[in-house]
Amino acid sequence: MSEYSWPGENGRRVPDVASAWSETVRVLPVGTRIAGEVIGRQPFGVFLAIDDRPNAVGLARIDRMPRCMELPTVGQRVTGEVVWHADHNHQVGIVLGEWTEHEDLLPRFRVGQVVGGRVTKIASIGIFVRLADCVEGLVPLTGLAAPAESFRQGQEMSVQIAMVDHERNQILLTEPFP
Template sequence: MLGGPAEYPELWAFLESLRLGEFLSGTVAAIEPFGVFVALDDGPAHPVFPGVGFVSGAELSWHHFEAVSDVVRVGQRVSCEFLQFDTWNLEARLSLKAGQPDPFQAFADTVTVGRTLSGQVTKLIPFGAFVQVADGLEGLVHLRELAWTPVETPSDVVRAGDEITVVVTGIDRERRRITLSRRRVTGTRGRPRSPR
């Protein structure tokens, strides 16, 4: 723990005054591989804690990104939702993505189970393949749903980068998961691919 209320009374008073769900404005002060420090406009000036706010990598964006610097830059103005007072690190935990439209909810509001979509295979895993069905959104095609005939591994029928047609078989809003089937697409048999 970095210090208690007696050691940093102004900082503690500020952090304790924040309310869950409140939006705070500030400037990106530093970028690290694990997240971003934000100098909050209303935060106390302090040489040890110049940021006061912190946004973890998971709270930066709804979309996939390779590096934190792909999302924000030092000096950029941001508005973030307050998530919690981290008493161990003496900082406000924040969410930048909370102020952005959630692409999953937009997808779930407009796409229904049974809809046919096209997408690119992004990754193969032992039990299936992930397919990008919208900007920043991937769904899982389970191994048994990749082809009409049983296959032992996803690479028997698809490769990363392939464009395939799939049917939406499930949308789980709570767990934010999309399940897909290639086997149920009308007119496709999902035959094993010829070696390249």
């Protein structure tokens, strides 16, 4: 099987979503918790067969997926919450529970803040440090008090937030000054 497929390509029944749309919107309002199975996978997200709603198709789009996560596979069981309805194509928008557990943590970091982290990679441009689940920052060579060779992967270290770029989802770090 290919990495990507449409719901009808996996031996699953494709529901008649159009005729059941009014009822689907009524019983699955925004905020409803759901569970279901992934029945299709595309580069833009996954399609879900929603438990107890045989004529409803959910779509979890990647624009809501944290950058450190991967799309669930066809057949995988997931949970989530209804976040929108699309009348034009009869889809129920879902944000997956596992994605909300890894929500974007970037906004909680502020310039000047000193935090602890673990070295994840030593590169020619500097040291990458994991600050939280799904959040890494870069200490460029110019921001290091010691040569990069003196650090090792897995090492704990304190760093100071020098810049947070929300558009590029990047954090620039320095070693804190005494």
